[in-house]
Amino acid sequence: LHSGRRTGVKNKSIRFRLTLWYTGVLALALLAFGAFSWIAIREVLLHAVDEVLEDRVRGVQRFMENQIGSLSVEEIRDEFKEHSVLGPGGDLFQVCDAQGVWLYRSASLEDASVPIEVPARLAPAGIAADRIYKGATLRLFSRPVIVLGQSYTVQVASLTGEIEEGLVRYRSVLLLLIPAILAVAFAGGWWLSGRALAPVDDLTATARSIGDRNLSQRLPVPPTDDELARLSTTLNQMLDRIESGFRRIAEFTADASHELRTPIALIRTT
Numbered sequence: 664l665h666s667g668r669r670t671g672v673k674n675k676s677i678r679f680r681l682t683l684w685y686t687g688v689l690a691l692a693l694l695a696f697g698a699f700s701w702i703a704i705r706e707v708l709l710h711a712v713d714e715v716l717e718d719r720v721r722g723v724q725r726f727m728e729n730q731i732g733s734l735s736v737e738e739i740r741d742e743f744k745e746h747s748v749l750g751p752g753g754d755l756f757q758v759c760d761a762q763g764v765w766l767y768r769s770a771s772l773e774d775a776s777v778p779i780e781v782p783a784r785l786a787p788a789g790i791a792a793d794r795i796y797k798g799a800t801l802r803l804f805s806r807p808v809i810v811l812g813q814s815y816t817v818q819v820a821s822l823t824g825e826i827e828e829g830l831v832r833y834r835s836v837l838l839l840l841i842p843a844i845l846a847v848a849f850a851g852g853w854w855l856s857g858r859a860l861a862p863v864d865d866l867t868a869t870a871r872s873i874g875d876r877n878l879s880q881r882l883p884v885p886p887t888d889d890e891l892a893r894l895s896t897t898l899n900q901m902l903d904r905i906e907s908g909f910r911r912i913a914e915f916t917a918d919a920s921h922e923l924r925t926p927i928a929l930i931r932t933t
Contacts, residue, residue, distance in 0.1 A: 678860050682852040689848050690841070697837040701830065708826050709802065713791050716804035719819045720789070723756060724808045731810065743767035755801070755820035766815065782807035782814035799824050862891050870898070878906040 731739045743758070743766070758766040763781045777796065789806030805818040862885050869882050881902060884895040 677863075678853070678856045681856045682849060685852040685856075686845055686849045690845055693841045693844060697841060701834060701837070704833065705826075705830055708829075709791075709823070712802050712821055712823060712826070713804060716791070716802065716819050716821055717789070717806070719756070720804065720806050720808070720817050723758070723817045723819070724810065727758075727808070727810045727815070740767050744770075755822075757818050759816050761814040777801075777803070777818075777820075779816055779818045780805060782816045785816060793823070796820075800827050866891070866895060866898070873902070878902065878909055 726742075730742045755769055757768040757777070757779055759779050759781065760766055761782055763779075777794065785805055785807045787807065789804055791802065791804045794801045794803055800823045801820045802823045803818060803820045805816055808815050808817050862883075866882050869880070873880050881899045882895045884899070885892045
């Protein structure tokens with residue numbers, strides 16, 4: 664069965680194989696482009712989200728520098744709660760000190776296991792990460808800050824559900840568009856390969872019509888300096904040699920027949 668399949672593939676026409684190779688290469692190119700574009704769009708969108716989160720961290724840091732110097736922990740938490748109501752996305756941030764003690768946690772995060780690192784374990788530039796939170800996707804950004812000589816970790820978050828939905832829709836469009844493009848490309852490749860190989864069919868038909876009665880007929884040479892033109896010229900040169908050899912054989916046969924006619928007549932007379 665496998666041998667029959669391999670033979671069937673080998674026996675496919677050049678036109679079919681050319682079209683198949685063309686479509687296969689195009690499919691790989693489209694898949695690579697789709698994957699690269701999806702990753703690039705996702706990175707650009709997440710980078711924009713990270714920039715917004717960094718601005719929010721700087722806003723929290725300025726707020727801490729202005730407020731926590733003369734306040735108690737409870738008063739600081741009250742001020743943070745007011746800040747979380749007024750600030751954009753303020754319901755998703757939390758702050759801890761160098762010992763990991765919570766200075767503030769948004770109400771929406773109090774019952775969630777959203778981890779936060781102490782300042783000593785974070786790079787100065789901060790770190791971004793994705794996390795599933797109550798069935799939604801969160802983009803977290805954590806960065807250490809120093810306020811009045813004390814180290815704190817400020818962690819802010821943003822819901823990225825709309826971004827994920829947009830990426831899913833874009834992926835769905837790619838999955839629908841790529842097969843459609845490949846179908847059009849296969850049809851176009853089949854038509855173009857047929858046009859390109861039409862001279863081969865003409866050469867084949869002419870070669871089949873040449874016999875011993877019309878050896879003077881020659882194959883048409885396409886008006887292009889390509890492989891088909893060189894093939895036609897080479898075959899015509901071969902036909903010239905065959906015709907010349909056939910003519911010499913015919914002349915030799917005629918001469919031999921003439922020369923043998925008289926001796927055979929004498930032999931038959933005797």
